[in-house]
Amino acid sequence: MISAAKPDRPPLGEPVVEIEGLHKWYGQTHVLRGVDLAVRDNEKVVILGPSGSGKSTLIRCINGLEPHQEGSVKVTGVEVDADTGQAAAARRKTGMVFQQFNLFPHLTVLENCTLAPMWVRKVPRKRAEAEAMALLERVQIAEHARKFPAQLSGGQQQRAAIARALAMQPEIMLFDEPTSALDPEMVGEVLEVMTELANAGMTMIVVSHEMAFARQVADRVIFMDEGEIVEIAPPDEFFTAPKHERSREFLSRIL
Amino acid sequence: MSTPYRAPPKQSALQWAKANLFATVGDTLLTLVVLAGVLWLSWTVFDWAILRADWVGETKADCTSGGACWAMVTARWRQVVAGYYPEGHLWRVAAAMVFMALAILPIVIRKLPPWTLALSPLAVVGAFAVLGGANILPRVPTDYWGGMFLNVLIGVSAAVFALPLGVLLALGRRSSLPVVKGFSILFIEFVRGVPLITLLFMSSVVLPLFLPAGVSFDKLIRALVVVTLFSAAYMAESVRGGLQAVPKGQREAARALGLGPFRTTTLIVLPQALRIAIPAIVNTFIGLFKDTSLLYVIALLEVTGVMRQALADFSWQGLEAEAYAFVAIVFWIACFAMSRWSASLERQRGPRTRVEEPA
Numbered sequence: 345m346i347s348a349a350k351p352d353r354p355p356l357g358e359p360v361v362e363i364e365g366l367h368k369w370y371g372q373t374h375v376l377r378g379v380d381l382a383v384r385d386n387e388k389v390v391i392l393g394p395s396g397s398g399k400s401t402l403i404r405c406i407n408g409l410e411p412h413q414e415g416s417v418k419v420t421g422v423e424v425d426a427d428t429g430q431a432a433a434a435r436r437k438t439g440m441v442f443q444q445f446n447l448f449p450h451l452t453v454l455e456n457c458t459l460a461p462m463w464v465r466k467v468p469r470k471r472a473e474a475e476a477m478a479l480l481e482r483v484q485i486a487e488h489a490r491k492f493p494a495q496l497s498g499g500q501q502q503r504a505a506i507a508r509a510l511a512m513q514p515e516i517m518l519f520d521e522p523t524s525a526l527d528p529e530m531v532g533e534v535l536e537v538m539t540e541l542a543n544a545g546m547t548m549i550v551v552s553h554e555m556a557f558a559r560q561v562a563d564r565v566i567f568m569d570e571g572e573i574v575e576i577a578p579p580d581e582f583f584t585a586p587k588h589e590r591s592r593e594f595l596s597r598i599l
Numbered sequence: 600m601s602t603p604y605r606a607p608p609k610q611s612a613l614q615w616a617k618a619n620l621f622a623t624v625g626d627t628l629l630t631l632v633v634l635a636g637v638l639w640l641s642w643t644v645f646d647w648a649i650l651r652a653d654w655v656g657e658t659k660a661d662c663t664s665g666g667a668c669w670a671m672v673t674a675r676w677r678q679v680v681a682g683y684y685p686e687g688h689l690w691r692v693a694a695a696m697v698f699m700a701l702a703i704l705p706i707v708i709r710k711l712p713p714w715t716l717a718l719s720p721l722a723v724v725g726a727f728a729v730l731g732g733a734n735i736l737p738r739v740p741t742d743y744w745g746g747m748f749l750n751v752l753i754g755v756s757a758a759v760f761a762l763p764l765g766v767l768l769a770l771g772r773r774s775s776l777p778v779v780k781g782f783s784i785l786f787i788e789f790v791r792g793v794p795l796i797t798l799l800f801m802s803s804v805v806l807p808l809f810l811p812a813g814v815s816f817d818k819l820i821r822a823l824v825v826v827t828l829f830s831a832a833y834m835a836e837s838v839r840g841g842l843q844a845v846p847k848g849q850r851e852a853a854r855a856l857g858l859g860p861f862r863t864t865t866l867i868v869l870p871q872a873l874r875i876a877i878p879a880i881v882n883t884f885i886g887l888f889k890d891t892s893l894l895y896v897i898a899l900l901e902v903t904g905v906m907r908q909a910l911a912d913f914s915w916q917g918l919e920a921e922a923y924a925f926v927a928i929v930f931w932i933a934c935f936a937m938s939r940w941s942a943s944l945e946r947q948r949g950p951r952t953r954v955e956e957p958a
Contacts, residue, residue, distance in 0.1 A: 409851055436857040446852035450870050459866065460856035505852075512856055 353543070356563070357385030360437075360516055360547055361406055365415035368401060375401050376412070377571035383516075388548045390558040390579070393568035394594060399551045402568070403518045406549065407438040419516065436464070439514030443521040445501045447493040453480065453504045454489040457511045465512065472511075479507040483537050499530030503537050510541075517541065519550040553598065559583060567591045648924070658914035671915045672925050678905045682745015684730075691729050691736065692748050698726035699755045707940070709947065719759040726752060741819040745900030747929060753819075753901070754888040757827040761887065762880070764827070765834025766873075769842055770864065772835065783835070790832035796893055798825050803897040822894055830887040837883050841876030842868065881941035885934045892930065902929055 361383040368376040375398045383389050391399045404410040405417050408424040408431070417424050422434035448456050457476035461467045467475070480486040483503040485496070493501050502522055509517065519538065523531045535557050542548055542561045552558065558565055558579050565582040567575040567590070575588045583599075586592045610618075620630045651666025655673055662668035672679060681692045702722035705715040730752075732738040744752075771783030790798070802821040816824075845868050853863040873880070895904030906922040909915050 407855055409854060432857070438855075440852075440855035442848060442852060442855075444846075444848050446846075446848035448849065448852070448867055448871075450874065460853075460858060463862055463866065464857040508856070 354386060354545060356387050359383065360385045360420055361549070362418040362421075363402075363406070363415070364418075366402075366405065366412055366417060367414035368398075368405065368410065368412045375571050376405070378415070379571075379573055381566070381573065381576075383547065383549060385515075385547055386545050387563050388542050388561050389550065389564050389566055390562040391549065391551045391566045391568060392553065392558070392594070393574075397568040398571040399568045400520050403440075403520055403549055403551055406516075406518055407440050408435045409440070436512060437515045438518055439509030439512055439516070440518045441502070441505050441509055441520065441522045443524050445493070445498075445505045445525070447501055447505055447508070449493050452490050452492055453485065453496070453507075456493070456504060457508045460508070461511050476507070476511055479510050480504070482510075482540075483507045484533075497530060498526045499533045502526065502530075502534045506534075506537055506541070516547045516549065519548065519552065521551050521553075523552065523554060555583065555599065567594065569594070659916065659918060667921050667924070668915075668918050669921060669925075671909055671918050671921055675905065675909055678746055678900075678908075679902060680746045681748050682900045682905065683743045684745070684748075685739060685743065688737070688739060691739070694729045695726040695752065696748065698722045698729065699751055702726075702755055702759050709944070716763075723756045723759050726756070741817050741899075744819065746905055747902045749894070749899065749901040750888070750891040753823055753826055753891045753894065756823055757830050757887055757891075758884050760827045761830035761834050761883075764831035765883075766838050766869070768831060768835035769838035772839060773842060787832045787835050790829055791836070795826070795829050795890055796896055798829060799893060799897050801825075818897065819899060822897060822899060826887065826890060826894075829890070830883060833883045833886065834880065837876050837879035838872060840879055841872035841874075844875045845871045877944050878941060881937055881944075885937050888933060888937070889930055892926070902926055 359382040361381070363379055363381040366376050366379040367374070377398075379398075379402060381402075391402065393399045401410055405412050406419065406424065408417075411425050419434040419437055422430050424431055424435050447453075448459070451459065454473065454476055457479060458469065458472040461472040461475065462469060477486060477489060480489050483506055485500050485503050485507070488496055488500060488504075493504065496504065506522075522538070523534050526534065531554070535554060538548070538550070538557070539561055548561075550557075550562075562579045564576055565579045566573055567582070567586075567588070569590050575582065575586060575591045577587070582591070583595065586595055621627045647666050649666075651664045652669050653662040653664055653666065654669050656662055656668070656670030657674065659668060659671070662670055677686075677689075681689060684692055699722070702719040705711050705713070705719060729736070730739065730744065731741070768783045768787055771779045772787065774780045774783070799822060802825045803818060806821065807815060849867055849871065850863055853867045858866065891901055892903040894901045895907060898904075900908065903926050906926055910919060910922050
């Protein structure tokens, strides 16, 4: 599979996410139908596809939020859908950002970012808070650290959610339509944070319909339809000359 | 140029009254009739209960002014408050009330960390120890306990145990383990399906039949257990309502951060669920406190029982109105206080409970 880093970035490393022959059913519905995908260290992948194509399910399988029935999903070589400490450790190498933010409404922004480090990574409170403040600084909402999520705008909440995921020091960041629930004027600030993260060398798998972001940031664009990967191509190629009929049809509908 | 700011139009009290009370001839008539009715009723009650009331006396014959005969309550004041608890030991009742206050402190003062709730059962044990004697103080059998303090004792003790039990049952009912889930559903549905009064009779009459000879539990302890289990079943459903209101995304976010099921429940789901369930939980507390009045059917002399005993006394016969009005006021004050407290809890915690709405 073609995968070369964008010219201004460090070269891609070893594969860190390896998906082979992945099948998943919800009851009788066959939502993933034999997905194969390898994502390399430092690579940025954007997944496109019509709703119901299985793209959210796919990235939810990568951090074990969804179990699968056939095939394997490995993070740094370890199957994530298993009930072992090793699998849990592998899952912890992924961080997830949700469409609906899913911040904890009963905790402040700072507490949202320190809870998991303190309880899971066993970081002392002082250090967890210092780390969290540095991350909130990075996503530019440090001045809102003591506020509750409900007091923030959608864009600020999503940036806080990114900081919360980063606080667990993941090697791979998963984004499930991170800007779909936002008012249009707030999309930019979230994409800006994600671009900065990409430039800093984070491995990222992003389900998104933000074409400009995909063009600018993605090493590869993956087009999914009806539970399978239809086309994988560098963004320039995909957007200008899609090879597959279904890709062309999809692009003609959204562009 | 933008439109300048303008304050919203104001309505004077007079305008409001005209619009809402005296808009038409029919409205005016209705307003006046209802107003007259309310005034007449208030005056009648006030006149009977306060103005023409007799406050002290030895028997009903001492009540001569034609109003309420509160002498019945004042003459038996000690029974009303503490039943037949021995005169020289009333300080122990006061001490028990202090323990009760300590038991509810973690719920009332929200600055206290949540783990202090775990100390509440200890406070309840302390109250029972000081009242019963615990082999240190002279023993006072539970037959002598009574009055309002008994309502508070049973009400608070049952609440202290029913809340954690209800939380466990609610979690159990949503558990993926079939045995835990099955037991929780069975317990909740059985207890909710049977009247409390029936359970109380069963505990005092039926239960001893099944216990080996010589084994018996104190009547009061049996009653406490029954009231606790009964409230726990209702509490479980209140808490379950809160659990269902916490969006699925909260659990997923916690899981994605590496939190295990236990920490996800205790740190993320339960704090939100309990806040959402505050009105339902307090509702259960209020119901529980009022249910303590049923204890008189198994011959525990709580405040209703004390008043009924007074009515059976020849000196006070025929004063049902006063007896039940007094009991009603006692319960109303306690329950209204709980209701206000619940409202203030909701206000304090309101903004925090807001959950992101799906777009």
